Amino acid sequence: MVKQKSKKGLVSLIIINYNGGRVTLECIESILKQDYKKIEIIVSDNxxxxxxxQQIKKRFPKVLILELGENKGYAGGIxxxxxxxxxxYIIVMNNDLILRKNTITEIIKRKEEADIFGVKNYYVSRPDTLWATGVKLNRLIMKAKLVGTMEKDVGQYDKTNFEHLVGSFLFIKRKVFDKIGGFDEDIFCYYEETEFQERARRNGFRILFVPKATLLHHVAYSSGGGSNVTTDYYLVRNRGKFIRKYQVWYLKPVAYSSLLVETILRPIKQIAKFKFRGSLNSWRGFFDFLKGIGGRKNF
Structure with missing residues (x-):
């Protein structure tokens, strides 16, 4: 990735939009209400x-819109x-977020403590309930899991040193990209933020959860609203890629066995919900991983 000249103190917010409609407009509006004013907003439209x-252009003419013309995924859009x-500083974020007025300011206050920063996510529909605070990476099987989901927030995670942060919103110093490059487009979506953070950690960059920086999350709006058969494909395939790249050789049999179990269980869960169409997409993901296929999958 070519190094860009940066403006000191400026925060560039990169929003990924795909048929976001009203939700994207709400997101931009919340950004413009930030008490930290040195910002630029970039919308990558997939x-x-x-x-x-058209709606963004009409309501927010100063927002830079990149009309990509095709779905490049989260990684490509970023x-x-x-x-x-x-x-x-760069913020990479979903379009289904509503920032609190001081979200960016709270991170700026602690900018000397780390290189990549994460925030506390609440549900839009339940603003006193956590969606996620961080990510727990099981290093035996190399599987990422959100922490705090559906819990009432009583400060139970405020002092937690997470190894990985929630990928819906990441505040990243430009120097990180200058050294390690951008997001891995071969992953396309799901596990792309996990891979990026792992690569950053292994290059000596520090990660910090900032509990006073908070936002509201519509949750998976941009990917169709929660778990679905398309998600199953990418989660299985890309976890396989993550294992291949980062797991030590003597633990790979354990991690791959776990991946196979996940591949088997996902169709069972879909069928139990009477979702038959595409219920075998986890197997498609598994075999595409074995064949080294990456990027976008046309279903």
């Missing part, structure tokens, strides 16, 4: 079929946004 882009960004 070939939306709705009128998202990387395109990075090429056009000018900030010393």
């Amino acid at each position: 070939g939306s079929k709705d009128d998202s882009i 990387n395109e946004g990075l090429k056009r960004s000018s900030g010393e």
